Amino acid sequence: MxxxxxxxxxxxxxxxxxxxxxxxxxxxxxxxxxISFEIAPGENYGLLGPNGAGKTTAxxxxxxxxxxxGGRVTVCGQELTTGTTTVKSHIGxxxxxxxxxxxxxARENLAFFGRMQGLSGKPLATRVSEVLELTGLVDRAGDKxxxxxxxxxxxxxxxxxxxxxxxxxxxxxxxxxxxxxxxTRILDQVAxxxxxxxxxxxxxxxxxxxxxxxxxxxxxxxxxLIAEGTRxxxxxxxxxxxxxxxxxDGQINAGVGQITALDGVHEAGAxxxxxxxxxxxxxxxxxxxxxxxxxxxxxxxxxxxEEPNLEAVFLHLTGRALRD
Amino acid sequence: MRDIAWIVLKDxxxxxxxxxxxxxxxxxxxxxxxxxxxxxxDFFQNDEAVTFKFGVSNADSGGAISEGFGSALTALEQxxxxxxxxxxxRTSLDEAVEEGEVDAGFFLPQGFSQAVIQGADAQITVVAxxxxxxxxxxxxxxxxxxxxxxxxxxxxxxxxAILAGxxxxxxxxxxxxxxxxxxxxQLAAVETQVRQLDGATYYSAGAAIFFTMFVxxxxxxxxxxxxxxxxxxxxxxxxxxxxxxxxxxxILSFVVGVGSVGLFxxxxxxxxxxxWVDLPVTALLVMAAxxxxxxxxxxxxGWARNAExxxxxxxxxxxxxxxxxGTFFPIAGGSTLLNALSLGTPxxxxxxxxxxxxxxxxxxxxxxxxxxxGGITVVTLTFSVLGARxxxxx
Numbered sequence: 001m002x003x004x005x006x007x008x009x010x011x012x013x014x015x016x017x018x019x020x021x022x023x024x025x026x027x028x029x030x031x032x033x034x035i036s037f038e039i040a041p042g043e044n045y046g047l048l049g050p051n052g053a054g055k056t057t058a059x060x061x062x063x064x065x066x067x068x069x070g071g072r073v074t075v076c077g078q079e080l081t082t083g084t085t086t087v088k089s090h091i092g093x094x095x096x097x098x099x100x101x102x103x104x105x106a107r108e109n110l111a112f113f114g115r116m117q118g119l120s121g122k123p124l125a126t127r128v129s130e131v132l133e134l135t136g137l138v139d140r141a142g143d144k145x146x147x148x149x150x151x152x153x154x155x156x157x158x159x160x161x162x163x164x165x166x167x168x169x170x171x172x173x174x175x176x177x178x179x180x181x182x183x184t185r186i187l188d189q190v191a192x193x194x195x196x197x198x199x200x201x202x203x204x205x206x207x208x209x210x211x212x213x214x215x216x217x218x219x220x221x222x223x224x225l226i227a228e229g230t231r232x233x234x235x236x237x238x239x240x241x242x243x244x245x246x247x248x249d250g251q252i253n254a255g256v257g258q259i260t261a262l263d264g265v266h267e268a269g270a271x272x273x274x275x276x277x278x279x280x281x282x283x284x285x286x287x288x289x290x291x292x293x294x295x296x297x298x299x300x301x302x303x304x305x306e307e308p309n310l311e312a313v314f315l316h317l318t319g320r321a322l323r324d
Numbered sequence: 325m326r327d328i329a330w331i332v333l334k335d336x337x338x339x340x341x342x343x344x345x346x347x348x349x350x351x352x353x354x355x356x357x358x359x360x361x362x363x364x365x366d367f368f369q370n371d372e373a374v375t376f377k378f379g380v381s382n383a384d385s386g387g388a389i390s391e392g393f394g395s396a397l398t399a400l401e402q403x404x405x406x407x408x409x410x411x412x413x414r415t416s417l418d419e420a421v422e423e424g425e426v427d428a429g430f431f432l433p434q435g436f437s438q439a440v441i442q443g444a445d446a447q448i449t450v451v452a453x454x455x456x457x458x459x460x461x462x463x464x465x466x467x468x469x470x471x472x473x474x475x476x477x478x479x480x481x482x483x484x485a486i487l488a489g490x491x492x493x494x495x496x497x498x499x500x501x502x503x504x505x506x507x508x509x510q511l512a513a514v515e516t517q518v519r520q521l522d523g524a525t526y527y528s529a530g531a532a533i534f535f536t537m538f539v540x541x542x543x544x545x546x547x548x549x550x551x552x553x554x555x556x557x558x559x560x561x562x563x564x565x566x567x568x569x570x571x572x573x574x575i576l577s578f579v580v581g582v583g584s585v586g587l588f589x590x591x592x593x594x595x596x597x598x599x600w601v602d603l604p605v606t607a608l609l610v611m612a613a614x615x616x617x618x619x620x621x622x623x624x625x626g627w628a629r630n631a632e633x634x635x636x637x638x639x640x641x642x643x644x645x646x647x648x649x650g651t652f653f654p655i656a657g658g659s660t661l662l663n664a665l666s667l668g669t670p671x672x673x674x675x676x677x678x679x680x681x682x683x684x685x686x687x688x689x690x691x692x693x694x695x696x697x698g699g700i701t702v703v704t705l706t707f708s709v710l711g712a713r714x715x716x717x718x
Contacts, residue, residue, distance in 0.1 A: 065560045085563040093561040099554040103338045115330045116562040144341075160558070 014077065016041050016090075016168045016199035017062065022071035024057050024223075031057040034071070035225040037218050039168070039201060044194045046214030047203040048310060054223035055203040056096060059170050062201065063093035076167050089117055092166035096173040098153045099160075102146035106137050106156050109145060110163055117164035127163055134189060135159040151182030158186060162193065169193055170201045175209065187213060207310045219314060226317050235308045241266065242282035247302035248274040248293065255298035259289050274302075282307070327564045331572035332579065335546055344542055345580060354531070354591055376462055377407045379429035379451075381417040387437025393430070393448070393470055400466075421451045428452035428463035446471075521682050526675075528598035530651030532585050533613055533674045537642035539584045540618040541625070543577030545638065548631035570709065574618060581614035602681045605690060609677045612697035616670035619704030620645070626708040645669040673697050 015038040024032040032054045039045045049055050060066035062073050064080050064087075073080040078087040100109050110128045119127060132138045135155040145153060158174055171190065175183045190213055194200050204210060210217055211231060218228040227234055248255065252270045259277065260268045264285050268277035275293070279285050282305045290300055339345045380397060384390035400406045409426055411417040417429040429451035439446035448467040452460040521529065547569070550556035559569055589610075592598040600606050621638055628634030646652065648662070649671020666672040677693035 060557070063561045065557045085565055088561060088563045091561065093558070095554055095557060097554040099558040101334070101338060101555060102553075103341045104334070108334075108337075112330065112334050113558070113562065116327060116559060116564055118563060120326075 015039055015074075016043075016076055017045075017201065018072075018074040019058075019062060020072045020074075022058060022061055022073065023069045024054075024061060024066070025069055031223050032061070032068075033223040035218075035220065035223075036071075037225065037228060039199045041167070041199055042194060042197045043216065044190070044200040044202060044214045046210035046217040047201065047220055048205065048207065048210050048217055048314070049203075049220035050205055053220045055220055056172055057223075058220070059093075059172050059201060059203055063091055063170050064088050065093070089164065090167045092161035092164065092169045094158050094161035094169070094171045094174055096176060098157050100145045100153060100156060103144055105142050105144055106132065106148070107141040109156065110160060113160045114163045119164055127165070131159040131163050134162070134192075136185065151178045151185075154178045154182060155186065155189075158189060162189075166198070168199045168201065172203050173205070174202075175204070175206065207314075210310060217310060219310070219317065221314075221318050227313065231310065234310065234313045237313075241278040241280055241308060243306040243308075244277050244279050244282050244286070244289070245271075245304040245306070246275045246277075246289075246293070246300055247304075249299045249301065251297035255293040255296040258292040258296045262288060262292060265289065328568050328572040328575065331559075331564075331569065332576045335543065335572075335576045336580070338546075339542060339580065345539065345584065354588065354595065375405065375407060376428070376459055377409070377426040378463060378466075379409045379411050379417050379420045379426040380432075381411040381414050381429065382432045383414070383434040384432045384436040387432075387435075389437040389440050390432040391437075393432060396470060397430070397466075417451055427459040430463065430467060521675075521679050522599060524592070524596045525598045525600070525678070525682065528589070528592035528596055529675055529678050530646075530671070532588050532592070532610075533617070533649070533671045534642065534646040534651040535588075536581050536585055536614055536617045537621055537638065537645070540577035540581040540614060541621045541635070541638045541642075543580050544573050544618065544622045544625045545631055545634050546576070547573050548625060548628065548634050552631055574622060574705070577618040577621070578611075578614055581618060582611055585610050585614060599682070602686060605681055605687050606678065608687070608694060609674060609681075609690060609697075612694050612701070613670050613674040616673075616697040616700040616704070619701040619708065620670070622708035623704045626710070645671055648672070650675055667696075670697055670700055673700075 017039040019038070020036050021034045022032055022036070023030075023034055035054075035058060037045070047055050047058065057066065061068045061071075062080075064073075067081070075087050076090045078090070080087050080091075101112070104112065107128060110131055111124060114124045114127060129138075132141050135158065137152060137156060137159070140148065140152065145156060148156070154174065154177075158171065161169055161171070169190075174190070175186055178186065187209060190200060190202065194213070200213075202210070202214060214231075216228065216230055217234060218225050219234070220226070227237065229237065252275060256268050256270055256275055259265050259275070262285065264280040266278040266280075268275060275298075277289075279289070286303065286305070290303070293300055378397065380394060382390050382394060394410075397406065397408050401408045407426075409420070411420060411429070414431050417431055420426050421429050431449040431451060433447065433449070436446050436448070438444075448471065450460065450463045450467050452463055547556065550559070556569075560566065586607075589598070589600055589606075593600060620641060624637040624641055625634045628637055648665050649669035650666060651671050673693040673696045677690040680689040680693070683689075
């Protein structure tokens with residue numbers, strides 16, 4: 001869940017990543033059109049958008065593997081281009097596709113990419129062991145990765161990005177095609193990285209992942225960053241309300257009449273087994289709602305609060321569902 | 325440089341585990357060399373001098389130049405290189421060739437000498453069994469060399485001589501003088517490879533350079549494979565520059581190529597009896613040939629759209645160059661065009677260099693092959709770097 005205080009605190013520091021007016025076209029197709037945002041140290045920034053929205057193109061440019069047509073990417077104060085090298089050591093990029101050498105073991109893959117990042121000797125050996133531990137692959141460290149399950153390969157794919165302890169970790173749809181257990185483990189890993197002060201740029205089309213991990217979210221569609229902010233800010237921007245469903249018996253209609261009179265309660269109505277309504281702030285109003293219903297002769301047997309989510313925000317902004 | 329070395333070591337480790345390198349680098353060339361050596365090796369036995377049996381039918385009896393041709397062949401016979409039998413007419417000659425009495429025959433038509441002198445169309449017909457390609461090549465070479473020599477450059481050159489004001493008598497003298505030139509030197513110049521490499525060595529060398537193109541390809545094509553498997557993009561996200569990745573792939577190809585040819589030479593010496601002489605200079609030739617092959621394959625890989633296309637291109641180029649370069653059979657004695665095309669292949673220069681070494685030459689004698697191979701490397705690598713920009717796009 002969003003932590004506005006920690007977000008505010010981390011954003012007081014100079015940004016780890018600053019993206020300004022980033023653009024990329026493929027012929028007539030504009031893949032990314034002038035996106036700009038910043039990520040502070042220790043902040044987890046989610047780039048949310050449907051497939052084909054331009055997320056991967058954007059982060060490939062940010063990772064320095066794809067040349068931008070225009071704009072600027074600055075990492076830890078250094079401008080990044082595809083030709084620059086030293087600034088890349090600040091970045092750990094985890095591509096959406098599994099990028100491993102099948103005929104090398106997990107340990108060999110880690111050691112090789114660690115060397116490419118400039119690690120060597122004991123620090124390299126230590127980091128390889130730590131990442132194997134972190135990814136839960138210690139027991140399979142010597143096995144060729146071609147023998148790994150999809151989840152194990154995905155975890156190792158992420159581990160390589162973490163190996164050199166970058167200031168900025170870029171994760172491109174890291175949980176696509178993995179089982180629930182591996183997914184949970186991956187999300188835990190990412191949360192741990194953020195807690196250790198690493199800035200994370202996380203792209204996905206899974207809303208629940210963004211809501212679980214990210215302090216701030218940028219919503220991208222057709223290559224344009226159409227909204228940005230904390231989850232609460234985004235929800236507030238589009239005026240969404242909490243949906244409250246109350247399972248109840250007794251004087252239902254009387255209860256509906258009572259709660260409709262309360263400030264902040266909207267569109268209250270009876271359902272087959274209770275009452276449903278939209279509420280400006282359920283956490284604040286719920287005690288008064290239940291009290292009113294009880295006074296009206298309604299017996300409340302259950303309460304379900306559905307907060308407005310980013311899916312609703314996306315729907316509101318684009319007129320279509322995120323996974324259309 | 326350490327990052328380049330780590331990429332090379334990583335790829336080497338993968339290739340050794342893949343085992344493809346052993347198939348293309350050792351097993352396949354040994355098998356091909358053994359098969360070719362068994363099938364055609366008799367042509368190349370240096371310790372037993374090659375003696376071709378040729379028949380001659382001269383319908384231009386008394387003609388100055390045709391008699392000169394007969395004299396030239398007689399001189400070759402005295403050198404022990406050929407056995408000459410004269411036949412009274414074309415029919416007898418054809419029968420002799422058909423029955424295997426002689427390996428091939430030469431027929432000089434009536435009026436041959438006069439035609440040469442007048443600059444008209446004059447032909448020496450080579451009669452041969454189509455299945456005896458090597459013998460046919462040697463016979464054709466002798467005929468061609470004679471016609472080249474007899475009028476200083478070609479039969480057409482006689483016309484030029486007449487235009488220069490030479491009279492018929494001077495032309496006859498010119499023809500006679502030309503026909504007296506030492507023919508052994510001409511034969512040797514054309515058939516250097518045949519004369520100097522024994523069968524096992526010739527086919528071992530041919531198989532080595534032929535399969536080198538495939539072996540070096542496994543290194544360079546791995547760039548496209550890395551792009552396909554997304555590891556190239558991941559490499560490009562690290563502090564290493566694209567140029568260093570390219571350099572690593574070329575070095576890998578070179579190391580793998582030299583290693584596999586070296587290993588193959590050891591095994592071909594032990595198992596097939598290939599005779600590698602002057603090992604330091606031979607090693608230089610191997611390195612130059614591998615570098616040139618790697619350059620050609622990198623050119624192909626650099627311009628291919630994907631790994632599959634590159635492999636197809638590589639196979640076509642390797643087989644075409646292998647044939648043109650004379651790795652399966654000598655092409656000397658073929659057409660001028662074929663000879664010219666042959667000189668565009670690293671195979672031909674590698675074989676020529678080894679032939680020169682086998683004939684007693686040293687570093688000085690293989691300078692030209694080394695320089696040409698170096699030139700091929702530089703040119704192909706320059707163009708391949710331009711093409712490789714495509715490969716380095718993720």
